[in-house]
Amino acid sequence: MTSFSPRVFSGVQPTGNLHLGNYLGAIAQFVPLQDRMPTIYCVVDLHAVTAKFEPEHLARTTREVTAAYLAAGIDPKKAIVFNQSQVKEHAELAWIFNCVARMGWLSRMTQFKEKAGKNRENASVGLFAYPSLMAADILAYRATHVPVGDDQKQHLELTRDIAQKFNNDFAERIAQLGLGVPNPTPSPELPDELYFPLTEPIIAGPATRIMSLRDGTKKMSKSDPSDLSRINLRDSAEEIAKKIRKAKTDPEPLPSEEEGLAERAEAANLVGIYAALTGGTKADVLRDYGGQPFSVFKPALADLAVSKLAPMADEMNRLLADPATIDAVLKDGAERAGAIAEPVLKDVRAICGFLDVR
Ligand code: TYM
Numbered sequence: 001m002t003s004f005s006p007r008v009f010s011g012v013q014p015t016g017n018l019h020l021g022n023y024l025g026a027i028a029q030f031v032p033l034q035d036r037m038p039t040i041y042c043v044v045d046l047h048a049v050t051a052k053f054e055p056e057h058l059a060r061t062t063r064e065v066t067a068a069y070l071a072a073g074i075d076p077k078k079a080i081v082f083n084q085s086q087v088k089e090h091a092e093l094a095w096i097f098n099c100v101a102r103m104g105w106l107s108r109m110t111q112f113k114e115k116a117g118k119n120r121e122n123a124s125v126g127l128f129a130y131p132s133l134m135a136a137d138i139l140a141y142r143a144t145h146v147p148v149g150d151d152q153k154q155h156l157e158l159t160r161d162i163a164q165k166f167n168n169d170f171a172e173r174i175a176q177l178g179l180g181v182p183n184p185t186p187s188p189e190l191p192d193e194l195y196f197p198l199t200e201p202i203i204a205g206p207a208t209r210i211m212s213l214r215d216g217t218k219k220m221s222k223s224d225p226s227d228l229s230r231i232n233l234r235d236s237a238e239e240i241a242k243k244i245r246k247a248k249t250d251p252e253p254l255p256s257e258e259e260g261l262a263e264r265a266e267a268a269n270l271v272g273i274y275a276a277l278t279g280g281t282k283a284d285v286l287r288d289y290g291g292q293p294f295s296v297f298k299p300a301l302a303d304l305a306v307s308k309l310a311p312m313a314d315e316m317n318r319l320l321a322d323p324a325t326i327d328a329v330l331k332d333g334a335e336r337a338g339a340i341a342e343p344v345l346k347d348v349r350a351i352c353g354f355l356d357v358r
Helices: 020-033 055-072 089-098 103-107 110-116 125-139 150-169 171-176 237-245 265-278 282-289 294-320 323-352
Strands: 008-012 039-043 080-083 145-147 200-202
Touching: 008 020, 008 055, 008 125, 020 039, 020 055, 020 145, 020 265, 020 294, 039 055, 039 323, 055 080, 055 294, 055 323, 080 323, 089 125, 089 323, 103 125, 103 150, 110 125, 110 150, 125 150, 145 150, 150 171, 150 200, 237 294, 265 282, 265 294, 282 294, 294 323
Parallel strands: 008 039, 008 145, 039 080, 145 200
Antiparallel strands: none
C-alpha cells in the first residue's frame, strides 16, 4: 500500500430507545458518506454487554438498530452493515489493544466515570476497557474516518493514541515485515511508516450534541429515566408532538441572531434540531422564526419532526416485521467485514511475533 485508502467506520449500540440524538448526530451523517467512500456501519453488540443487559432482548435491539440504519437510507449493497459479535477479529484486536493502552489513559475517560458513577469498584472490567474495543472496531479495518456525535470525541482521541503507540512500539517489525504505509503527516512523534492510520473524527453540523427536552444542560440519552426527555425513533406522531409541546423552554421569543441563543440552552437545542431536520443552519431557522414565541415555533417544529420521522418509523416497523431479511443483510455484511479484518489481524499477529503453527 502506498497510502491509507479512505474508509469510514462507525457504530451504534443496541441498547434500546434509539433517539433523535442518535439519528441526527450519527445515523443521518452516515448516509451521504456511502456514496463518497467505502463505508462500514456496525451494530456494536459486544459494547452493549459492558453494562447490565437482558439476553432475551439483545437480538431484538440488534435488529432494531439495523432497521434504523436501513430506514434512514443506508444501502446494504453500498455500505457494509453487520453486528460486531459476528466478526471475531474485533474481540481479538481489542485484547491486543488492552495491552497497548495504559490504565491511566482509560481512567481519564469521562464516559467511564459517568457510567460507572460512584460505585466504580463494581463496574465491569469490560466497561473500563470499552474504548480499547472501540479502537479495535475502527482499526480492524484501518478506517480513516469516523462520523460520530460530540460525546465520542474523547474515545476517538484515545483511538489515535493507541494507533500511535502501536505504530511506535512495533515500528521496527512493521518495517522489517514490509507492512508499513508511508506516514501521510510526518512528525517527530511517529516513525516514517505506520501500520494503523491516525483516524479522523467527523463531528459536523448543527446536531452534534442534541440535549434533553427536559433539561438543556443534559445530553439526550437512551438511559434518561424520563421518556419525555427524548424523541425515540419509533415514537408515534402524537408522542412526538406531545414531547415537543412539553419541552422545557423560557418565556422569551426566539432571537433573530445566533448570539441571542448563547445563554438559552433549551431554545438553542430546539433551534438546532429544526436546523438539522431541514439540513440548514441555526441562522437559517432564526431568519424565519426570529421574534416569534414558542407557541408558534413549537407546532412548526412538531410538524417538521413528524414529517421526517414518521415515514422512518413506518419503514422500521415494516422491516422489523420481517426479521429474516434483516438477518440476511447482517450475515452478508459480516462476511464482507470479516474478509477485510481477517488479513489485518494476520498482520497484527505477525507484527506482535505470535508463533503461527496453523
Ligand atoms: P451510542 O450507541 O451511545 O451512540 C451512537 C451514536 O449516536 C451519537 N449520539 C448523539 N449525537 C448527538 N446528540 C446526542 N444526544 C447523542 N447521543 C448519542 C453518538 O455520539 C454516537 O455517534 N461508543 C459508541 C459506539 C461505538 C462506536 C465504535 C462509534 C462502538 N464502536 C466505533 C464509532 C466507531 C457509542 O456508545 O455510541
